[in-house]
Amino acid sequence: MKMRNTAVIAALTVALGLGIASTQSTGKVTIWTDFKGGELAWFTAAAKAFEATPAAKGAKLELTNVILGETRDKFVQAAPKGEGPDLIATIPHDQIGEFVTAGVLEPMTKYLDAKTKADTQASAIDAFNYKGKLFGLPMWSEAVAVVYNKKLIKSIPSNWDAFIAAAQKLTVPEKQEFGFLAPIGIQYHMNGIYRAFGAYVFGKNKDGSLNPQDVGLANEGAVKAAQTINDLRFKYKLIPEGTENPDLEKDLFTKGKVAMWLTGPWDMSAVKDAKIDYGIGLLPKPTGATKAWSPFIGVRGLVMNAYSKNKEVAAAFAQYLISKESQISLNKEGGRLPISKSALVQLKSDATVKGFGAASAAGIAMPNIAEMGSVWGPWGDALNLSIKTANPDFADYHKKAVAAILSAINKK
Amino acid sequence: MATTVRTRSRKKIADGGFFGLGSTTPPEGASGAALAIALVLGICFLALALGLLLANGLSALADAQQWNEPKRYWLLAFTILAMIPILLVAVKVMPWLSNWYYLLPAIVCLLAFTIYPIILTFYFAFTNYSAINSGEPDSSAQIEVKIVNPTTLTVLGGAVAATELRCETPDCAGRSVAFLDERGSTIKKVLTNISSLSGNTITLASALPAGLEASRLSRINDIQVVGFSNFSRIFAQASQQLIPVFVWTVQFAVFTTLINVVFGVLLGILINNRRLKFRNVYRSLLFLPWAVPTVISIQMWTKLLDANFGALNRLFGFIGLNPAPWLIDGLWAKAAILLVNLWLGFPYMMTATVGALSAIPDELYEAAEIDGASRWNQTRFITLPMLTAAFTPIILGTFAFNFNNFGIIYLLTGGKPIEAGQLPTAHSTDILLSWGYNTAFLNGIDRGMASAIAVLVAFLTIGISMVNFSVAGVFKEARK
Numbered sequence: 001m002k003m004r005n006t007a008v009i010a011a012l013t014v015a016l017g018l019g020i021a022s023t024q025s026t027g028k029v030t031i032w033t034d035f036k037g038g039e040l041a042w043f044t045a046a047a048k049a050f051e052a053t054p055a056a057k058g059a060k061l062e063l064t065n066v067i068l069g070e071t072r073d074k075f076v077q078a079a080p081k082g083e084g085p086d087l088i089a090t091i092p093h094d095q096i097g098e099f100v101t102a103g104v105l106e107p108m109t110k111y112l113d114a115k116t117k118a119d120t121q122a123s124a125i126d127a128f129n130y131k132g133k134l135f136g137l138p139m140w141s142e143a144v145a146v147v148y149n150k151k152l153i154k155s156i157p158s159n160w161d162a163f164i165a166a167a168q169k170l171t172v173p174e175k176q177e178f179g180f181l182a183p184i185g186i187q188y189h190m191n192g193i194y195r196a197f198g199a200y201v202f203g204k205n206k207d208g209s210l211n212p213q214d215v216g217l218a219n220e221g222a223v224k225a226a227q228t229i230n231d232l233r234f235k236y237k238l239i240p241e242g243t244e245n246p247d248l249e250k251d252l253f254t255k256g257k258v259a260m261w262l263t264g265p266w267d268m269s270a271v272k273d274a275k276i277d278y279g280i281g282l283l284p285k286p287t288g289a290t291k292a293w294s295p296f297i298g299v300r301g302l303v304m305n306a307y308s309k310n311k312e313v314a315a316a317f318a319q320y321l322i323s324k325e326s327q328i329s330l331n332k333e334g335g336r337l338p339i340s341k342s343a344l345v346q347l348k349s350d351a352t353v354k355g356f357g358a359a360s361a362a363g364i365a366m367p368n369i370a371e372m373g374s375v376w377g378p379w380g381d382a383l384n385l386s387i388k389t390a391n392p393d394f395a396d397y398h399k400k401a402v403a404a405i406l407s408a409i410n411k412k
Numbered sequence: 413m414a415t416t417v418r419t420r421s422r423k424k425i426a427d428g429g430f431f432g433l434g435s436t437t438p439p440e441g442a443s444g445a446a447l448a449i450a451l452v453l454g455i456c457f458l459a460l461a462l463g464l465l466l467a468n469g470l471s472a473l474a475d476a477q478q479w480n481e482p483k484r485y486w487l488l489a490f491t492i493l494a495m496i497p498i499l500l501v502a503v504k505v506m507p508w509l510s511n512w513y514y515l516l517p518a519i520v521c522l523l524a525f526t527i528y529p530i531i532l533t534f535y536f537a538f539t540n541y542s543a544i545n546s547g548e549p550d551s552s553a554q555i556e557v558k559i560v561n562p563t564t565l566t567v568l569g570g571a572v573a574a575t576e577l578r579c580e581t582p583d584c585a586g587r588s589v590a591f592l593d594e595r596g597s598t599i600k601k602v603l604t605n606i607s608s609l610s611g612n613t614i615t616l617a618s619a620l621p622a623g624l625e626a627s628r629l630s631r632i633n634d635i636q637v638v639g640f641s642n643f644s645r646i647f648a649q650a651s652q653q654l655i656p657v658f659v660w661t662v663q664f665a666v667f668t669t670l671i672n673v674v675f676g677v678l679l680g681i682l683i684n685n686r687r688l689k690f691r692n693v694y695r696s697l698l699f700l701p702w703a704v705p706t707v708i709s710i711q712m713w714t715k716l717l718d719a720n721f722g723a724l725n726r727l728f729g730f731i732g733l734n735p736a737p738w739l740i741d742g743l744w745a746k747a748a749i750l751l752v753n754l755w756l757g758f759p760y761m762m763t764a765t766v767g768a769l770s771a772i773p774d775e776l777y778e779a780a781e782i783d784g785a786s787r788w789n790q791t792r793f794i795t796l797p798m799l800t801a802a803f804t805p806i807i808l809g810t811f812a813f814n815f816n817n818f819g820i821i822y823l824l825t826g827g828k829p830i831e832a833g834q835l836p837t838a839h840s841t842d843i844l845l846s847w848g849y850n851t852a853f854l855n856g857i858d859r860g861m862a863s864a865i866a867v868l869v870a871f872l873t874i875g876i877s878m879v880n881f882s883v884a885g886v887f888k889e890a891r892k
Binding site: 072076080102107130131135242243306376378381384385392393396411 | 540543544546548549550551552553554578630632633641645718719720721740830831832833834835836837839853854855857858
């Protein structure tokens with residue numbers, strides 16, 4: 001009895017020891033992705049195609065679906081413990097700073113060969129550069145633009161007053177028909193208007209780097225921009241309460257009830273499926289603005305876990321995904337803007353590429369420093385308060401937001 | 413006289429001294445119990461030490477080049493495994509201890525999943541732990557190095573060490589760094605300190621182990637102890653965050669308990685009436701809110717309460733009332749939370765009432781009828797007093813549960829609506845717990861601050877519970 005017990009215990013111990021050893025290396029590459037619908041199908045097909053190539057070295061690719069907003073926290077927690085993915089497809093470049101300082105990203109300078117580098121837009125490579133090193137392979141870029149239904153409106157007027165008048169003529173809230181809808185509560189989309197009036201997120205130092213202490217979201221320009229956004233709802237009555245929800249806007253637009261809609265390439269898959277005869281254009285420069293409308297450019301790229309045990313295969317898959325052919329087929333599926341110069345030339349007659357490309361050309365890249373993570377929350381709050389009532393104190397909200405941002409940045 | 417002699421001799425016979433070595437009778441009294449618990453805890457810690465040795469030893473055996481720590485749950489498994497021989501030995505030496513072994517599973521779980529996290533939370537509350545200061549190597553402060561000798565490294569590739577590592581002092585003295593060697597598929601990480609830096613040469617404070625190849629040196633973003641600065645920040649912003657959130661949490665817990673109990677008791681009394689026709693139908697229907705999983709039903713309520721398109725406002729329009737700004741206005745959102753919580757909670761109260769009522773003997777009512785008491789007087793002097801006795805624990809429990817009812821706040825409003833003067837981590841309907849959650853996982857992931865909030869919430873909860881218990885007379889009961 002005693003001998004048997006000891007034998008059992010010994011066997012268990014050895015099994016546990018082997019268990020530890022077996023968690024070391026696997027022939028499996030884990031990838032987190034936030035693709036949905038048609039794009040997810042495209043991605044799964046690409047993964048299968050890659051597995052058949054010799055560069056995959058027989059490894060299996062396992063795709064896990066994650067929600068974009070949750071990736072940040074999950075990845076930072078899981079990676080140092082060896083439980084993160086090998087690759088994430090993809091993250092927006094403004095999160096690079098936080099990930100890198102948390103030590104979870106692998107520098108990818110050596111995985112970008114010279115030929116691909118020459119073919120990629122310089123701004124895309126810049127977006128993934130942090131303190132002089134490249135931390136991701138850029139895959140596509142995106143910027144919001146105004147998608148319009150050609151059946152309801154021929155083109156977007158280039159004069160702000162004409163634009164407002166045209167939108168008002170088409171707005172009949174009782175029939176759920178709207179001339180112009182935009183997610184006016186989301187600071188990412190509204191950045192174009194803020195920039196047009198001269199507000200900015202981070203100011204620049206003399207050497208061109210960003211100064212996190214100089215937050216320009218409470219200056220006169222920001223107040224005027226908030227007033228303009230507020231007017232869209234309360235003065236021009238274009239975007240009633242509840243219609244600033246992007247899901248609702250997508251639903252109405254794909255039903256053909258909305259003439260103009262401010263959105264990004266991520267919704268183009270749904271628009272194409274609904275067979276809407278669409279066009280893409282820029283928002284006109286608002287009255288009183290000093291610059292043209294200038295949205296955020298987000299570059300999405302593939303990043304690799306610094307603690308990954310399958311770096312070669314993961315890097316090979318990343319290089320496969322950012323090849324020119326891959327970018328073109330992804331664009332056909334959804335509407336994502338390639339960052340490969342040759343792909344852009346090939347697709348230059350495609351409507352989505354032309355439209356969002358123009359928006360990108362007018363836009364500005366999001367800052368990618370670690371302090372960016374502290375900006376979204378307070379800025380979003382100030383914007384939400386600004387669109388709640390007809391005559392709020394814009395200056396006060398934005399000043400408080402900037403104070404909150406600086407206090408969060410400086411306590412680190 | 414005779415009794416004392418017997419006890420003393422029983423002790424002498426029974427034990428081999430103070431520890432009762434070799435005897436089967438446990439030492440008596442409170443000191444005996446304390447001794448037993450102390451021994452059980454001692455066994456746990458001894459097993460932990462053995463488990464650590466085993467875990468590290470076995471992982472070294474499995475892969476001689478394994479540099480990284482084994483995972484924590486392996487440690488727990490090995491501790492439990494190591495406990496078996498210790499228990500067997502202890503039972504040989506002190507047979508009476510085996511009576512106390514039933515405590516072990518509870519103690520191990522308590523230590524591992526309650527005490528250890530509490531200690532860690534207290535520790536982190538005094539640090540600046542966040543996504544950036546995570547104790548991990550910083551990928552942006554990395555340089556390629558070559559090993560000259562076990563304490564000296566040279567920088568490769570023409571990079572300047574001081575600019576790349578970006579330490580606070582120009583010579584990086586005392587800074588903790590990680591040396592990473594990535595041959596093959598395992599990453600070897602060695603933690604050490606820089607003793608000085610000059611030009612291209614880095615001198616380490618401790619020698620690197622043998623068998624490493626040149627690779628990278630990374631600066632580590634240490635978790636630094638910052639004393640009370642997290643707490644002072646909370647109190648500096650108290651008027652914007654701590655006080656409004658605390659007031660709303662207490663209001664929410666008090667009002668929801670009150671409303672749920674009153675409503676549930678009323679319905680219970682009505683349902684309990686045996687002369688009510690279709691009583692069983694009513695009971696089944698009223699029980700439904702409890703049957704649906706709350707995660708699903710709360711999200712449905714979010715849609716029903718939508719100010720523009722929700723069914724509730726459309727109903728209001730039908731009967732001629734103005735639509736209400738549910739979830740948009742602060743006060744209406746709080747009312748919405750109380751109403752949804754009522755919808756979720758009254759079946760429980762109703763069922764508890766029916767149960768408590770069935771314990772009241774019928775003779776009391778019959779006697780009251782004979783004495784000529786009206787229905788209202790019967791309810792007031794028989795039903796309610798007996799219910800109060802049964803409901804005290806339920807009320808205390810409901811209050812405590814709703815004080816930390818994260819689920820309904822997160823799912824129904826997400827803490828919104830946003831009102832002027834609030835910071836992004838705590839909006840109009842955030843309770844203390846959801847404020848802590850927002851601090852830990854949103855907006856910069858400030859875990860040190862969230863731990864400080866958790867410590868504060870713990871003290872507040874204990875304080876409020878003390879007040880509750882003394883008001884409910886629980887301490888008086890215990891002393892009886």
